[in-house]
């Protein structure tokens with residue numbers, strides 16, 4: 001479980017996150033929507049341990065980030081400006097990540113490439129990928145270790161209609177496996193189709209509209 005308690009973040013005199021408290025539970029998909037600049041990415045970064053709070057805290061299974069643990073022990077992430085290595089193919093990119101983390105097997109890498117519909121292109125260099133193909137590969141790297149938590153910033157960005165249904169299918173499977181899936185998007189309609197729970201972000205505040 002992820003518990004966010006009174007979380008605020010101030011950057012250069014401005015609060016980009018303001019007094020956020022919420023609990024995210026296993027086996028559910030959460031959607032966070034809001035305008036550009038509302039704080040969605042900042043919240044995902046905080047949950048990933050990539051942003052130190054100014055006030056408040058984030059607990060992952062009762063362990064506090066930046067105190068008991070530095071990052072969540074089992075997390076898959078798609079966050080803006082992520083870099084895949086363009087000179088290598090999809091399989092090599094994931095194999096190199098697997099080497100660093102030492103968790104996924106070759107079969108699990110192949111399976112995740114297949115799940116995102118890239119099996120025909122597994123040997124193509126990533127520099128030849130379209131934006132949508134890169135985004136699918138980003139999803140493959142987020143899921144290939146079967147993490148407990150998935151933090152996904154605009155995971156369907158640049159993906160065509162057929163691809164979007166595939167992404168929805170994969171994320172539903174991840175939820176059924178018991179993962180906590182948290183998606184940020186500016187597209188409320190896209191989220192409402194997929195998510196068990198949708199929340200609105202506005203000016204750094206997280207607004208729960210489903211009382």
Ligand SMILES: Nc1ncnc2c1ncn2[C@@H]1O[C@H](COP(=O)(O)OP(=O)(O)OP(=O)(O)O)[C@@H](O)[C@H]1O
Pocket residue numbers: 011012016034035036037038039040041042043186201
């Ligand atoms: N590196 C930074 N330094 C200072 N302020 C930043 C930085 N990155 C983002 N911000 C500010 O933090 C606020 C929240 O930004 P954030 O990226 O979380 O928004 P977002 O909801 O994810 O937007 P988008 O839909 O455009 O991705 C914005 O006001 C932005 O200007």
